[in-house]
Amino acid sequence: MSAETATPSRLTDAPGATHARTGAAGARSMRAVLPALLRKELLVELRTLQAVPGMSLFALSTFVVFHFALNRGTVAGDLAAGVLWVTLLFAALLGVNRLFVADADQGGFDGFLLAPAEPGAMLIAKALTLLAYLVVLEIVAVPAFGLLLLGPSLGRALPDLIWVLALADLGVAAVGTLVSAIAVQTRARDLLGPLLALPLLVPIVIGAARASEPLLAEGHVGHPAARWLLMLGLYDLVFGLIAYALFDFLLED
Amino acid sequence: MHPARRGIRSRIGTAELAVATVVTLTAALALVFFYAPLEAEQGFLQKIFYVHVPLAIVSLCGFVLGGIFAIAHLRTRRAVWDYRSYVSIHISLVFAAATLITGSIWAKGSWGHWWVWSEPTLVSFLIVFLLYATYQPLRFAIEDPERQARYASVFAVTAGAFVPLNFIAVRLSTAYLHPRVLGSTSNLPGPMALTFLVSLVAFALLFATLCSFELQMKRTRAHVRALRRRLSFEGAASRAATSSRSAAPRLPATAPRSGGLA
Numbered sequence: 215m216s217a218e219t220a221t222p223s224r225l226t227d228a229p230g231a232t233h234a235r236t237g238a239a240g241a242r243s244m245r246a247v248l249p250a251l252l253r254k255e256l257l258v259e260l261r262t263l264q265a266v267p268g269m270s271l272f273a274l275s276t277f278v279v280f281h282f283a284l285n286r287g288t289v290a291g292d293l294a295a296g297v298l299w300v301t302l303l304f305a306a307l308l309g310v311n312r313l314f315v316a317d318a319d320q321g322g323f324d325g326f327l328l329a330p331a332e333p334g335a336m337l338i339a340k341a342l343t344l345l346a347y348l349v350v351l352e353i354v355a356v357p358a359f360g361l362l363l364l365g366p367s368l369g370r371a372l373p374d375l376i377w378v379l380a381l382a383d384l385g386v387a388a389v390g391t392l393v394s395a396i397a398v399q400t401r402a403r404d405l406l407g408p409l410l411a412l413p414l415l416v417p418i419v420i421g422a423a424r425a426s427e428p429l430l431a432e433g434h435v436g437h438p439a440a441r442w443l444l445m446l447g448l449y450d451l452v453f454g455l456i457a458y459a460l461f462d463f464l465l466e467d
Numbered sequence: 468m469h470p471a472r473r474g475i476r477s478r479i480g481t482a483e484l485a486v487a488t489v490v491t492l493t494a495a496l497a498l499v500f501f502y503a504p505l506e507a508e509q510g511f512l513q514k515i516f517y518v519h520v521p522l523a524i525v526s527l528c529g530f531v532l533g534g535i536f537a538i539a540h541l542r543t544r545r546a547v548w549d550y551r552s553y554v555s556i557h558i559s560l561v562f563a564a565a566t567l568i569t570g571s572i573w574a575k576g577s578w579g580h581w582w583v584w585s586e587p588t589l590v591s592f593l594i595v596f597l598l599y600a601t602y603q604p605l606r607f608a609i610e611d612p613e614r615q616a617r618y619a620s621v622f623a624v625t626a627g628a629f630v631p632l633n634f635i636a637v638r639l640s641t642a643y644l645h646p647r648v649l650g651s652t653s654n655l656p657g658p659m660a661l662t663f664l665v666s667l668v669a670f671a672l673l674f675a676t677l678c679s680f681e682l683q684m685k686r687t688r689a690h691v692r693a694l695r696r697r698l699s700f701e702g703a704a705s706r707a708a709t710s711s712r713s714a715a716p717r718l719p720a721t722a723p724r725s726g727g728l729a
Contacts, residue, residue, distance in 0.1 A: 392621075392625065396605070396618055396621060396622060399609060399614065399618065400605065400608035400609050400618075401608040401609070401610070402604070402608045403608075405604075406601065406604060406605060406608055409601045409604070410598075410601050410605070410622070412597075413594050413595075413597045413598035413601075413629075414598060414625070414626075414629055416594050416633065416636070416637075417632060417633055417635075417636035417637075420636045420637065420639070420640045421636065424640060441639060442639075445635065445636055445639060448632070448635075449632060449636075452628060452632055453625075453628075456624070456625055456628050460541075460621045460624055460625065463541055463617055463620070463621050464617075464618065464621060466617065
């Protein structure tokens with residue numbers, strides 16, 4: 215499919231027409247476009263180092279703030295889960311706010327719209343980028359949390375905690391990408407992003423904090439209850455589908 | 468025929484709806500105070516149940532309805548669906564605020580605290596309220612009317628799907644700690660159930676009437692703007708259109724916008 219034929223069809227077709235084009239050609243375009251987009255996103259981040267170092271540093275500073283605000287040397291159990299997830303959530307919001315800024319300010323959206331590519335490819339590339347940010351953030355922040363604040367040993371909690379982190383990251387990536395794409399086109403983008411994202415992410419906080427509570431308790435009380443993991447999985451699925459279904463409509467101009 | 472004028476002519480239902488609301492609401496209040504028996508444990512205080520729970524149910528349905536209208540808007544691109552979505556969410560937000568206030572009064576009366584975190588419905592409502600409270604700021608922050616409508620619809624669909632999921636999450640987080648006291652409607656005795664049902668219908672009608680009034684007001688305003696534009700010069704009309712400070716979607720004064728791009 216050449217650029218000349220594909221571009222006008224997406225610009226003028228009725229909504230939903232992009233879905234109709236999925237099929238063999240759509241899948242091919244997705245396979246070709248997705249790695250290119252992902253490479254571009256990661257390359258931009260590697261060259262500018264705007265988001266991930268900031269998020270990690272923010273998380274470390276927040277641990278220090280928590281130490282003084284709570285006036286404790288160590289935390290455990292529900293308090294530890296709360297401190298960890300509040301920190302990760304707010305650090306993630308920094309990344310969410312930056313996710314589309316370059317595309318909005320420097321013509322990235324226009325460039326993408328001119329290319330013969332599925333809008334969904336941009337969503338998936340951005341969500342995977344945010345996921346990568348979150349993984350790097352957690353590689354820094356979780357050991358730092360174990361070192362600075364956590365009373366019980368992190369090593370025993372880690373095998374189960376990784377699952378909770380992974381499920382929560384998927385949800386944050388889906389919702390964060392959608393919210394970021396909405397907020398970046400508004401006048402008050404730095405304000406609206408967190409305002410929209412925080413209530414939407416409350417179920418993630420509930421599920422993740424409750425699931426990691428027994429893992430971070432003194433003596434490692436047990437495994438996370440299955441219902442929290444199920445809830446996180448359900449959230450990831452629902453918002454993943456919603457983000458995929460709605461993203462086309464955010465990319466139309 | 469002019470679309471705005473046709474809209475006004477077809478809105479003859481508002482008056483009937485208003486009358487039905489007044490009648491049902493009066494009947495509901497009469498039933499609440501003179502027919503429904505006093506509850507054994509909470510006594511008179513329990514009567515707030517007939518206001519609080521219908522408000523909550525109607526407001527939640529209104530939020531979901533706003534999401535459904537938003538889907539229709541995204542599919543058809545007709546501005547009128549965005550309008551309905553906006554009005555539905557707007558009135559639901561008012562109802563949600565009333566739900567929070569009545570719930571808070573009930574909590575103070577029965578537990579002695581204005582706010583209790585152990586009541587999952589109330590907590591879910593607070594989260595949903597906080598989410599929908601960003602709907603109007605979001606609309607304010609996008610200048611292009613077409614994009615504003617589109618983005619608002621995307622938000623309305625996302626938030627509409629969030630409502631049930633959020634309720635599951637919050638319910639799960641508290642259900643195993645405290646027995647549920649408020650809002651259990653399944654085992655009501657007959658007179659209480661009847662009163663509750665009439666009250667629910669009354670608040671649903673109130674919601675419909677308020678939506679209808681607001682829609683009619685917006686339509687009339689769009690009609691007036693269209694007439695004014697026909698009277699004045701193009702430049703004066705566009706100045707008038709940009710000077711009105713409202714997050715509400717505007718119906719196009721002439722034909723509805725087609726899905727094309729500027």
